[in-house]
Amino acid sequence: MTKVFFSVAMSLDGFVGPVDPDREKWMEQWMKLQGWQGEQKFFRENLHIGEGGETGVDNDVVKETFERTGVTIMGKRMFDGGETGWPEEAPFHTPVFVVTHRERELWERPGGTTFYFVNDGIESALKQARDVADGRDIRIGGGGQTLIQYLNAGLVDEFTITLVPVLLGEGIRLFERLDTDRIDLVGSDARHSPRVTHLKYTVGSG
Amino acid sequence: MTKVFFSVAMSLDGFVGPVDPDREKWMEQWMKLQGWQGEQKFFRENLHIGEGGETGVDNDVVKETFERTGVTIMGKRMFDGGETGWPEEAPFHTPVFVVTHRERELWERPGGTTFYFVNDGIESALKQARDVADGRDIRIGGGGQTLIQYLNAGLVDEFTITLVPVLLGEGIRLFERLDTDRIDLVGSDARHSPRVTHLKYTVGSG
Numbered sequence: 001m002t003k004v005f006f007s008v009a010m011s012l013d014g015f016v017g018p019v020d021p022d023r024e025k026w027m028e029q030w031m032k033l034q035g036w037q038g039e040q041k042f043f044r045e046n047l048h049i050g051e052g053g054e055t056g057v058d059n060d061v062v063k064e065t066f067e068r069t070g071v072t073i074m075g076k077r078m079f080d081g082g083e084t085g086w087p088e089e090a091p092f093h094t095p096v097f098v099v100t101h102r103e104r105e106l107w108e109r110p111g112g113t114t115f116y117f118v119n120d121g122i123e124s125a126l127k128q129a130r131d132v133a134d135g136r137d138i139r140i141g142g143g144g145q146t147l148i149q150y151l152n153a154g155l156v157d158e159f160t161i162t163l164v165p166v167l168l169g170e171g172i173r174l175f176e177r178l179d180t181d182r183i184d185l186v187g188s189d190a191r192h193s194p195r196v197t198h199l200k201y202t203v204g205s206g
Numbered sequence: 207m208t209k210v211f212f213s214v215a216m217s218l219d220g221f222v223g224p225v226d227p228d229r230e231k232w233m234e235q236w237m238k239l240q241g242w243q244g245e246q247k248f249f250r251e252n253l254h255i256g257e258g259g260e261t262g263v264d265n266d267v268v269k270e271t272f273e274r275t276g277v278t279i280m281g282k283r284m285f286d287g288g289e290t291g292w293p294e295e296a297p298f299h300t301p302v303f304v305v306t307h308r309e310r311e312l313w314e315r316p317g318g319t320t321f322y323f324v325n326d327g328i329e330s331a332l333k334q335a336r337d338v339a340d341g342r343d344i345r346i347g348g349g350g351q352t353l354i355q356y357l358n359a360g361l362v363d364e365f366t367i368t369l370v371p372v373l374l375g376e377g378i379r380l381f382e383r384l385d386t387d388r389i390d391l392v393g394s395d396a397r398h399s400p401r402v403t404h405l406k407y408t409v410g411s412g
Contacts, residue, residue, distance in 0.1 A: 012367070012391065012407070013381035014220040161218075163369075165393035165407055169386035175219035180375035185218065187371035190403045192396035197405060201218070201371055 002133045004126065006140040006147050007065050007160040008174060009033045009196070015171030016144050032166045036195040037062060047091050057193040065160070069094060070136025071129040073122075075146035076100040079115070089113075095132050097125040099146065122149050144172045152179045156203050158188070163197045208339045210332065212346040212353050213271050213366040214380060215239045215402070221377030222350050238372045242401040243268060253297050263399040271366070275300060276342025277335040279328075281352035282306040285321070295319075301338050303331040305352065328355050350378045358385045362409050364394070369403045 008016045011033060018029030037043050041053035042063040053059070072092050074082075079098045082090070089111035090096075096115045099122055107115040118125040129138045140150050150156050161174075184204035191198045214222045217239060224235030243249050247259035248269040259265070278298050280288075285304040288296070295317035296302075302321045305328055313321040324331040335344045346356045356362050367380075390410035397404040 013384070013386075163393075163405070165391040167381055167384055167386040167389055167391070169384060175373055178219070178373055178375060180219075180373040183373055185371040185373070187369075187398070187401075187403055190396050190398035192393070195393075197393055197396045197403075199369070199403060 002070070002130060002135065003137045003157040004140065004150070004155055005068075005137055005158045005160070006142070006150070006156065007162070008142065008144075008147070009037070009162040009164055010174055011164055011166050011168045011171070013167045013169065014173050014175065015168045016142075016174045017172040018168065019171050029168055029171065032168065033164055036162070036164065039195075042066065047087065048089070057191050057198070058195055061160070061162070061191065061198045065139075068137045069139040070133040072096045072139045072141045073125050073129055073146070073150075074098055074141035075143050075149075076102070078141060078143045078146065081143075090115075095129070096141075097129050099125045122146070122153060122155070126150075126155055144174055147174065148177055151183065151203070152177075154182065158200065158202045161199045161201070163199055165196070208276070208336060208341065209343045209363040210346065210356070210361055211274075211343055211364045211366070212348070212356070212362065213368070214348065214350075214353070215243070215368040215370055216380055217370055217372050217374045217377070219373045219375065220379050220381065221374045222348075222380045223378035224374065225377050235374055235377065238374065239370055242368070242370065245401075248272065253293065254295070263397050263404070264401055267366070267368070267397065267404045271345075274343045275345040276339040278302045278345045278347045279331050279335055279352070279356075280304055280347035281349050282308070284347060284349045284352070287349075296321075301335070302347075303335050305331045328352070328359060328361070332356075332361055350380055353380065354383055357389065357409070358383075360388065364406065364408045367405045367407070369405055371402070 010016050018026050020026045020029055036058055039054050040059040040062045041055050042059050044050050044053040071094055090109045090113040093112040096113060098115055098117050100117055103119055104117040140147055186202045188202045189200035216222050224232050226232045226235055242264055245260050246265040246268045247261050248265050250256050250259040277300055296315045296319040299318040302319060304321055304323050306323055307325060309325055310323040346353055392408045394408045395406035
């Protein structure tokens with residue numbers, strides 16, 4: 001059965017993204033959070049950024065996350081950041097639903113990624129995603145605000161936190177503005193590597 | 207060699223203690239964080255709060271943490287809370303150094319716990335603790351502010367976060383007011399149970 005999930009890297013002090021206005025400092029913070037991923041063989045192959053790379057627990061997790069994903073849903077802010085940042089062959093290779101107020105025709109990229117723009121909210125995007133998931137899972141891609149919206153709406157079945165042993169001191173917090181009384185979690189798995197720890201949680205309703 | 211460490215339970219959203227002024231709500235939050243520990247066989251025996259209890263990963267961690275500890279250092283706030291809360295046979299069974307401005311004679315409890323009151327700061331407390339550690343490790347017991355002071359001073363060798371799959375929404379944050387640039391972490395171990403995940407970090411200096 002199709003599951004709705006998200007998967008993010010989080011610093012030990014709870015941040016899933018940097019906020020520093022200085023571009024160089026921003027990149028430094030971003031690398032602290034995401035650097036582990038750039039070293040993985042599957043990630044490098046998928047983005048065509050180079051041969052080689054590590055195999056092991058981290059690579060397994062990156063690969064499994066990619067392979068289980070039949071559709072991605074993302075917010076406007078993540079799309080706007082990625083539109084100029086992703087390579088022409090965007091790394092999704094599936095349909096992607098972008099929740100936005102802006103109306104726009106679908107945007108097809110080489111390699112099987114097609115972006116659809118949804119103007120009537122997160123539940124509508126999820127419904128449309130279910131129709132094309134084709135037995136695989138639906139990933140809520142981000143950003144943080146979109147993850148929180150889906151969590152608070154009770155629409156997320158499970159999520160993975162890749163806990164990175166760094167302290168950012170400031171940034172975008174994942175677990176904020178959450179309706180905590182409504183969310184029951186079960187810690188269903190933990191996989192540890194020398195770089196990070198991948199924690200999996202199943203969501204119930206409180 | 208004697209190591210300086212701390213070990214705390216933290217909610218997935220980063221809190222190590224509740225702040226709710228309502229006593230009932232406070233206890234409810236506290237139980238969400240600490241409830242797993244009360245179920246462990248070793249913890250129950252040590253506090254004489256009942257027969258039975260679980261054995262397994264969580265019990266192993268509680269037992270190992272107790273057994274490695276030759277001395278505990280704590281702040282005034284933790285001591286004040288515990289002075290009335292601990293049973294007459296306080297659960298440490300070792301020397302305990304309390305960092306406080308208040309001068310006071312040592313306080314001996316049945317079962318081997320002796321509290322010493324240190325008025326000249328955290329480094330002095332640590333020095334005195336080293337003198338009596340007797341080959342075992344020194345635990346910084348808390349509260350949160352005391353942990354941060356030792357971390358910021360570069361005096362902690364390693365720590366364990368028991369990550370509890372709950373969201374408190376508010377409370378005392380562990381990783382706040384930290385001199386993040388000075389702290390390098392390596393995630394050295396993770397042990398998972400159906401209740402919680404025990405994450406171990408080794409501290410270097412950045």
